[in-house]
Amino acid sequence: MRERRSSVVESLDPLIELTSHDPQPTRTYSLDYIFVKRFFRLVRLLFRPPGNTYRFWSTHREAQQKSIFWLYCTFIFGSCGKEVLVYFVGLMPSRFYSLLTSKDLTGFIAYMFPCFFLVFGIAISLSILNFMGGLLALKVRRLLTEHLQDRYVKPKAMYTLVLNHESVDNPDQRITQDIDKLSESLREIVSTLIIAPLLVAYYTWKCWDVSGFIGPAMIYVYFILGTIISRRLIKPIVNSVFYKELHEGNFRFLHVRLRQYVESIAFSSGEIEENARAHNSLSTLLTYQRSIINKSFPLNCNSFAYIGSILSYMIVAIPIFTGVFDDKDPGELSSIISKNSFVSMYLIYQFTVIIEQSGKLSDLAGYTARVVELLEAMDNVDNEIENIEIDYPYREDDQSETIEFENVSLLSPRSKVVVLGFNLKINKGDHIVLTGPNGCGKTSILRALAGLWPCTKGRVHVPKMKHGKDIIFLPQVPYLVHGSLRDQISYPSIASTIYISDQEIRSLLQQVHLSHLEGLIESFDHAYAQEWNKMLSPGEQQRLMFARIFYWKPRFAVLDEATSTMDTATEDHLYSLTKEFGITLISVSHHPSVYRFHKRHVALDGHGNYTIGDIPDLPA
Numbered sequence: 001m002r003e004r005r006s007s008v009v010e011s012l013d014p015l016i017e018l019t020s021h022d023p024q025p026t027r028t029y030s031l032d033y034i035f036v037k038r039f040f041r042l043v044r045l046l047f048r049p050p051g052n053t054y055r056f057w058s059t060h061r062e063a064q065q066k067s068i069f070w071l072y073c074t075f076i077f078g079s080c081g082k083e084v085l086v087y088f089v090g091l092m093p094s095r096f097y098s099l100l101t102s103k104d105l106t107g108f109i110a111y112m113f114p115c116f117f118l119v120f121g122i123a124i125s126l127s128i129l130n131f132m133g134g135l136l137a138l139k140v141r142r143l144l145t146e147h148l149q150d151r152y153v154k155p156k157a158m159y160t161l162v163l164n165h166e167s168v169d170n171p172d173q174r175i176t177q178d179i180d181k182l183s184e185s186l187r188e189i190v191s192t193l194i195i196a197p198l199l200v201a202y203y204t205w206k207c208w209d210v211s212g213f214i215g216p217a218m219i220y221v222y223f224i225l226g227t228i229i230s231r232r233l234i235k236p237i238v239n240s241v242f243y244k245e246l247h248e249g250n251f252r253f254l255h256v257r258l259r260q261y262v263e264s265i266a267f268s269s270g271e272i273e274e275n276a277r278a279h280n281s282l283s284t285l286l287t288y289q290r291s292i293i294n295k296s297f298p299l300n301c302n303s304f305a306y307i308g309s310i311l312s313y314m315i316v317a318i319p320i321f322t323g324v325f326d327d328k329d330p331g332e333l334s335s336i337i338s339k340n341s342f343v344s345m346y347l348i349y350q351f352t353v354i355i356e357q358s359g360k361l362s363d364l365a366g367y368t369a370r371v372v373e374l375l376e377a378m379d380n381v382d383n384e385i386e387n388i389e390i391d392y393p394y395r396e397d398d399q400s401e402t403i404e405f406e407n408v409s410l411l412s413p414r415s416k417v418v419v420l421g422f423n424l425k426i427n428k429g430d431h432i433v434l435t436g437p438n439g440c441g442k443t444s445i446l447r448a449l450a451g452l453w454p455c456t457k458g459r460v461h462v463p464k465m466k467h468g469k470d471i472i473f474l475p476q477v478p479y480l481v482h483g484s485l486r487d488q489i490s491y492p493s494i495a496s497t498i499y500i501s502d503q504e505i506r507s508l509l510q511q512v513h514l515s516h517l518e519g520l521i522e523s524f525d526h527a528y529a530q531e532w533n534k535m536l537s538p539g540e541q542q543r544l545m546f547a548r549i550f551y552w553k554p555r556f557a558v559l560d561e562a563t564s565t566m567d568t569a570t571e572d573h574l575y576s577l578t579k580e581f582g583i584t585l586i587s588v589s590h591h592p593s594v595y596r597f598h599k600r601h602v603a604l605d606g607h608g609n610y611t612i613g614d615i616p617d618l619p620a
């Protein structure tokens with residue numbers, strides 16, 4: 001047996017551990033050690049994502065696609081180049097003072113050319129850097145989104161995360177929105193925070209040269225004060241950014257649901273109630289947004305930049321008043337003042353820029369918390385799934401033709417007993433119907449059959465599930481993909497990977513009594529999104545799902561009230577046809593009229609008990 005990866009599932013009842021529901025999060029987020037740890041996790045993902053076998057500095061094309069290393073280096077290199085140009089532009093006034101005070105016309109004209117060159121150079125380098133920053137943000141978004149999406153949309157993980165990890169709100173929002181915002185704040189902050197220390201070191205040295213120790217010392221005290229103040233100001237903003245994004249997700253989800261259930265709401269005239277709910281949700285969201293604006297106010301009204309300009313003249317004043325430049329004439333002196341004040345001003349400017357990043361840093365910290373929290377939840381889910389597979393194996397057997405529940409006990413995620421010591425063997429042709437009152441656990445048994453819910457005791461054996469060929473599940477609410485009619489039939493395979501002829505589609509439509517559908521759509525390959533739900537009534541949608549079964553002809557068809565909205569004639573027709581194709585039925589139904597299509601009847605009582613009986617053959 002493999003070694004356990006954690007002690008999470010140590011208890012006798014792993015299901016309770018697995019699905020414990022956190023209350024509404026009351027955590028606080030800040031610019032602390034956890035932020036640093038989470039941020040470096042993202043950095044590692046960006047420079048060396050899992051699956052990249054190359055060194056992160058490798059120049060191999062595939063390695064370059066999977067890492068931001070080279071793009072990042074080019075960006076930083078470009079930023080350094082721009083700073084060199086800035087330095088020479090900064091010295092221009094000093095040289096002009098000197099040329100003008102000495103009335104050197106030839107020198108003045110000759111100096112104009114490099115000046116124009118420098119200014120154009122800066123303009124071009126700024127637009128190149130802007131462009132590169134855009135590419136960097138794009139790549140950060142692509143790498144992070146692909147990584148999270150691959151970990152989220154995968155068997156069992158998505159189901160467990162969405163249904164059992166309520167503490168992680170809106171995973172969709174985190175993947176589609178928060179990563180994008182994170183990439184943008186990273187782009188804004190990255191060059192500043194990487195280059196600023198280098199510039200600080202260089203201009204400290206230059207400033208020391210001008211004013212001695214006292215100049216840089218004054219600037220450093222100024223910076224330390226600024227950092228302490230801004231850190232205190234940012235701390236509460238990180239939290240607000242996190243919760244604003246949480247409520248952003250809730251608000252968007254509420255609107256998605258309004259669209260999804262538009263007809264039910266309209267039938268029950270629930271618009272006023274729904275509008276009140278939407279207002280509440282918006283108001284909570286805006287409260288957090290307002291709180292960010294409020295808390296950012298002192299950050300924005302800092303006077304560091306202005307104090308900095310006074311400080312630069314104070315530093316230049318030191319050598320002047322101490323007589324260091326007493327031997328210089330006024331022309332030379334104004335040139336020296338200009339040059340030296342640029343050096344100290346630029347050092348102060350760099351510090352100011354670092355302090356000004358505080359606002360952006362609080363955004364970055366908020367988005368980092370949202371994205372990495374999802375990653376951490378996915379780690380937990382993977383860990384739980386792995387531990388459950390060790391303790392309660394769910395067997396998919398390539399050779400097996402049989403489904404078997406062996407002494408299975410099931411608890412719901414809220415620890416309600418669903419079934420105890422359940423034994424059932426389903427051979428080919430053993431058509432089974434599960435019955436019982438609402439909430440007694442019929443669908444839960446199918447969940448265990450699909451491996452979605454682990455059993456707390458016993459084992460489930462199923463034939464290998466290959467692309468819908470062995471078992472197909474049809475839930476009560478049909479799942480229609482955003483795609484063409486061909487896609488609907490071929491699901492879960494992508495239509496382009498298999499061949500279904502037009503003739504075959506027509507014949508399937510005829511079998512499920514949907515031939516008229518061909519007249520409603522442009523072609524079998526024309527993609528529709530939400531329109532499927534409008535074009536087909538619920539009963540027609542259920543019929544279309546049977547076309548999927550008749551195309552794949554699996555060994556077992558698991559029908560969970562999959563005919564609940566059909567007329568009886570169509571229901572009879574589809575059940576008969578399914579049996580004619582040699583498909584074994586495992587049904588859940590409240591319609592006694594369909595019992596006759598089955599051989600055995602499993603009745604659950606809702607208290608964990610069950611009985612199995614034969615269904616006499618009745619004339620069709």
Ligand SMILES: Nc1ncnc2c1ncn2[C@@H]1O[C@H](COP(=O)(O)OP(=O)(O)OP(=O)(O)O)[C@@H](O)[C@H]1O
Nearest residue numbers: 163412413414416437438439440441442443444445
């Ligand atoms: N995701 C979940 N979290 C917590 N409890 C759940 C979850 N899904 C189902 N349950 C609970 O498990 C129990 C069995 O539910 P199940 O869906 O299997 O009932 P059912 O017999 O199929 O009901 P119906 O006839 O109404 O479809 C119910 O009490 C339900 O509340």
